[in-house]
Amino acid sequence: MKCSTLALALTMQLVALGAVLADQPSADWMPAEKVKQKMMSSGYTSITKLVADDGHWDGEGVKNGQKMKFEVDPKSGDILGEMPD
Numbered sequence: 001m002k003c004s005t006l007a008l009a010l011t012m013q014l015v016a017l018g019a020v021l022a023d024q025p026s027a028d029w030m031p032a033e034k035v036k037q038k039m040m041s042s043g044y045t046s047i048t049k050l051v052a053d054d055g056h057w058d059g060e061g062v063k064n065g066q067k068m069k070f071e072v073d074p075k076s077g078d079i080l081g082e083m084p085d
Contacts (some may be wrong), residue, residue, distance in 0.1 A: 023051065023052045023053055023054070024052055025052040025057075025074060026074075028074075028075060029052070029057075029074040029075060030057075030074060030075060030076070030077045032050050032057070034077060035050060035057050035059075035072055035077050036050060038072075038077040039059070039061060039070070039072070039079075042063075042079065043063050043064065044061040044062060044063045044068070045061075045062050045063070045065075046061055046062045047059060047060075047061040048060050048061055048062070049061075052074070055074065056071050056072060056073060056074055056080060057071065057072035057073075057074055058070075058071055058072075059071075059072065060085060063082070066084055067084065067085040068082050068083065068084060068085055069082065069083055069084075069085045070082035070083075
């Protein structure tokens with residue numbers, strides 16, 4: 001019983017560590033500040049969230065007076081998709 005509890009605890013720690021490491025921008029990604037600047041030049045008046053998620057920048061902001069969600073290519077800063085929030 002003691003071994004299975006230890007194994008479960010270790011597995012949970014590894015899963016948590018993997019989740020933390022999976023959403024980190026890599027060295028070849030455009031810095032978050034540059035992405036924000038690019039989004040502002042694309043018509044956004046504010047960026048309220050920008051995080052690394054599943055291999056791209058994931059964010060929220062305001063464009064044309066409407067709250068939007070968007071995904072951005074991590075290297076080029078191009079908008080991959082956007083939709084009203």
